[in-house]
Structure formats: structure tokens, C-alpha cells
Amino acid sequence: AFDFEGSTETVNNLGGIAGGSGLICSQTPGVGGPSTACGEGCGCTNPEVVAPPGTPQELRFSNVGQVFNGTSEAFSAFDFVIKNTSAYTPWESDKNGRFGSSGVFAGVSVAADTDTSFSITFTEPGSDIPFAVTEDFVLCFYDMDAGVNNGVVNTLTETLTVCNFQNYIHQGRTSIPGDPNPPAATQQLLNSMCDNIDVTPYLGITEFTSNGQNCLDAVGLVSGKGSDNPDRLESPVFTNTADCGLYDICPADGVSGGDRGNIGVDEIICSAGSTVPASGEYPLTAVEVGLRGNPYRWTMPKFICLQYPAGSTGIDFQYKVSPSNDGRYGRNFLIGGTSAGQCITTPNPPPPQPPPSPPPSPPPSPPP
Template sequence: DTFLEQSPFAISENVDKNNPPQGIYYSGVGTELLHALDQGEVSTQHFDLYVVNTSRYVPRLSLRNGLKEGVGDFAVINLADDQSCTFSYSFVNPESGELYKLSQNYTVWFVDIDAGQDGSLTESIQVCGALQYSLSDDVYGVKSSIKVMALDGPGCYEFTATEFGTGDNNPTLASEIFLPLEQMDERTQNDVLPHLVALTYPAGSSGFDIRYSISAAKFPGTSGRNFLFTSYTQASKSTIVPCFPLPPPFPPSLPAQAPVAALPTDCEQLRQINALITDVFLDFTESRLVYNNLGGLGPFVNDTFLEQSPFAISENV
């Protein structure tokens, strides 16, 4: 309720508490470091993230929406089997409640893209407007399990799971995947990396749309899966040893390139990681989940946010 009453987002959206919006609001999740080239100074701009379904949303368990296990550094959207849903991810200026345009490219990582037994519960995601994508082949030299298909439209792709996976192969912390390969444990290398995709979006955007899909379970309507997403944090960037940069890579091939015969050297691999890192960070451990009502299904609505948030007021909610 406090969010609905006080949040600039809710205020700017003119939110009606009797008909609260359908979405998840992560407060304080984003940071962009802005460089003044003529003066060599760096300023900091914080931003929030609002995720809302733009088509009919059917979860298996909406209580899982928000943050992984309620506290983790992965954001989560739960979806029932035999369902598809499109979501809009919007960056928000927390002071004005208006959309915030990033001044540089940014990368969002989607992990744990896998399937159930015999092709059931197969996860896929569709995007458009991506500047590029990167699989485990490209970043780590580890064979990816994800099938990639180019779709009509600029930067449009579909990524589909091809290998079985359960909750046992979920990463525990985002920091586990932002390391040189030789510093990762065997489980991360074998069970986590092959199931991820990193999507890079161009500067000047205030968000992106994505469509999540899950094929039917053996008994349709009885199961579901979680879609996990994260990004770099300032802390994870500080753990990466820089290498001399290489020229920007050409767009990745379709499908992903075959794994290299030998693992890349430290510096070669770090160049691949560094190529995806800009001064845009999403840190879900530092964020506050102030509103969680995706699809109007809860688990909680914050009336104060709807009444006082600049975002809600600007949106005339």
C-alpha cells in the first residue's frame, strides 16, 4: 500500500487502488555510470525496473514471482505449462516516475533454460530488437544446449531448450557465472552454463519486450517453470581482471558456433566477458520488491505505492 500511495511511478501512472496495475516493481535495482567525456567526470543515475504482462498471464504458482526464493540475486517469473505470455520490461526514473533511457548498451542474462522429460515442459523465449546474443559457446567455450532460430524483424530470435533440467541445475548466485571458467566449480560449468543466453540491447532504449513459453506437461495444466534473469553488478565487474579490448565482434552466427577444440585462455575468455559489460548494472540483491501483482494475481499489492509513486501517478493508474 505504501508503494501505491507514495511511489513516483504509481503517482505518475494515476493508479486506481481499486483496480491496481498488473506488474512487478523492483525499486533501486539499476545503476548507470555516466561519463562526461569533456571533463572526465563520472556521475551515477539510479533507476527502477517495472515488469508487466502485455498478454494473458497464467502462472503455476504466482508466489514464486519476484526474487528467487524471496532473497536471491535472480529475478523470477513463474509460468504454467502449456502457456505463453509476453512481458514488457521498463526502466523507470524513481524521482519522476517517467521512463528512463539508458545512454549505453546493456546486457541481461537469462539462465536455466531447459526442458522436462520427453520434450515436455520445454522452455523458450522470443525477443526482438536485440543488438546481439551470446551463448555459452561464445563467452566460455562451453557447448550450449540452446537452439537458436532467427525470426522476422530486426534483432528477433527464438531460444529453445533442448536438454533436460530440473531445479537441481539452477545457479545459486549470479556471481557464479561471472567468473573465468577455471574459477567455476564443475557443476556450474556442466549444468548451468549450457542453459543460459545473454541478450544485449542498444543504447537509447528504456526497456524491452520478451515472450516466455512452456510446452505442455505430460498431464497438461499440472506443472510450470520459473524463468530466471539477472545482470552484472558493480561488485561482479570489480572481480573481473581487464584485458586489452578487441574490436567489436561480428553478430553471432546462427546457430551458435561449434565449441572450440581447446578452452580459451584467461585473457581470451575475459575479453569475451568484458565485451558484454558496460556501466549499466542490475543488482537484485540491492533492490526492494515493493510491488508484486503480475497478472493481477498477487502475491501482494502496495496501495501506498499506487497513491504516492511518481510512476503510478504519471501512468494515471
């Protein structure tokens, strides 16, 4: 399983740029300024304190991965290391690292008008020795957004490109075509998806082949902002799929969504309690306070999960953010495991041993 919440962020120096909450930013949050230290959105004043000279150029989470063999033996822990393999420019690197109130995601800031290749490597704790995961596993990318349409294209659009995966999962995809028996980790996630959630207006997915590998592009299609980011693994899914219908139930006031400020109006007017596609809202009692009263459609259709085979020591991917209207700003992408438990069953016990053979009969007594 991947557990960022229980991990330790041991190195935050992606691309040789100090990152994380320990930075002191000198520029206006969300607006930026002239300094490019730690990205225009930050302008940090203490990078050498956070990442002294000689710090590895990586973002490392220790003990994020745990592999159990289904016996009483202790688990095998491994590190999760993100590196850029092409030029990397953040918008505000103080957002790099554990993301969310409980740190359940790994977050990386990427500046507008950049196209960056990254690698994720699993390693033995505190080293660069690759660690091969012994079971199929799933990694998810959350909060795929676009920006405001400037009349020609959507600005600040996020595009994820990945290859060499086995399957992919998102809301609305409750089975894998041609694979009736996917691995347990994938099946558990499929069981959490809602077949009534249509992601096509929110997430553009294009499959293709490159160098003999299966690949895909996942493109954010709808504007988003920080207030609709998930803060918990459970936020983009219903805890119980019996609740999937809530995604389409008009709220009590008959208004779903509304004016989103600089990204425009996204509003559905409907009859309270009626069934209207994508009109449902997070309840005012939702665990994640920031999503209370938000339409589910602002969060739930905007993630994609990828299944990789046992024996993998990591993955490669590419993340692109299109230009903004003024050449500034950026996006954060979020990586996490899943809200579905990924368990390895207890091995079958060895077959019982046959009962011991009876002792040989004593030889007959000699004749008198």
C-alpha cells in the first residue's frame, strides 16, 4: 500500500529547487512577484536552509510504501522518490511535498507553459537501490483541471502522459474491457466507481501506442481552482456505491454551483430533489470542510488511476501545463494511492504431511 499520510518527507529539493512548507515566501500568495527563487509564486528567502548545498535533487518520501506478505513477518518498507528528467520550473515550490491537511497526497507545483518529464522510483529506505514491488499496484493522479478559455484555447490546462501501464480506472469505469479478472487492487478500486458519473466533459482521455507501449494522455477540460482540490483520499469517491445516485440529485435550494469568480459561472438550476445529471452537491456535513456545498462534479470526475505490474521499481510520466493569459501562474498535480485497501491474502498453508509409517514388524522368531 502507499501511505503518504504515514510517511516522512525526508528530501524536498526537486530539480535542485528547495521546496516545502519550511520555505519563507516573500511574494503575494497566488499572485507572485519579480523573484524567481522557488518559483515566481513564492520568491523564497531561505532556500539554503531548507535544502543546504549538496542536498539530492529529488522529492523523497520515506516509508511511504509498505509490502506485507500475509504472514506474521514484519512489512517491507520502501521510499517513494520523484525526480525531474527534463528541465523543471515550479510556480511556487513551497507547495511541493505532502499535500492536504493530513498529507495524504504528494504534491508538485509546475509553472505555466512548461512540459516536464518525471520519474517515480521505489527504493530501499534511505538509498538509491531500487525496490521491486511484489504485487500489482495502483497510483492515482488527482485534480486534473483546465483554466479559463481565452476564446481560442483553455489556458493553464493540465495534461498527463503515461506509458507502460496495464489498466486505468476513473469514475464511470466499473470494469476493464477484455479483462474480467483484474488484479485485486484494481478490482477493489473498480468496485468504488460509480457508473453514472460521466467523466467525458471533465477529462479527455486519448489512448495511443509509442515504441510498442500502451500510452495515454489525460487532459483536464473544465476550469478548477484550489477550493475544489481533494484533501482526503475518500473525497473523489462515495464511501458506499449505494450513494452514487446522490451525484445526480438536485440540492434543496434548486441551485447547484454558481459564480466561480475569475473562472466563470458553473451553475445548474433544477427542481429540489429531482434527478439531474451532475447536479448533486457534497453535504454540509462532509468530512472535508472545504468541499461542503460544492458540486460533486467539481472534484469527482477529475482523477485517473493507473495499474502497474508486480516487479515494477517505479514509473515515468510527463506533465504539461499550457500557457496562461499573462505568462505567469501554474498548477499543482497530486499523486496518491487509493481509498480502497490493497491487501495481499495470506498464503495457502502447505499441504498436510502424511501420517508416519508404522514401524516395521519384528522378524519372526526362529524355530525351536
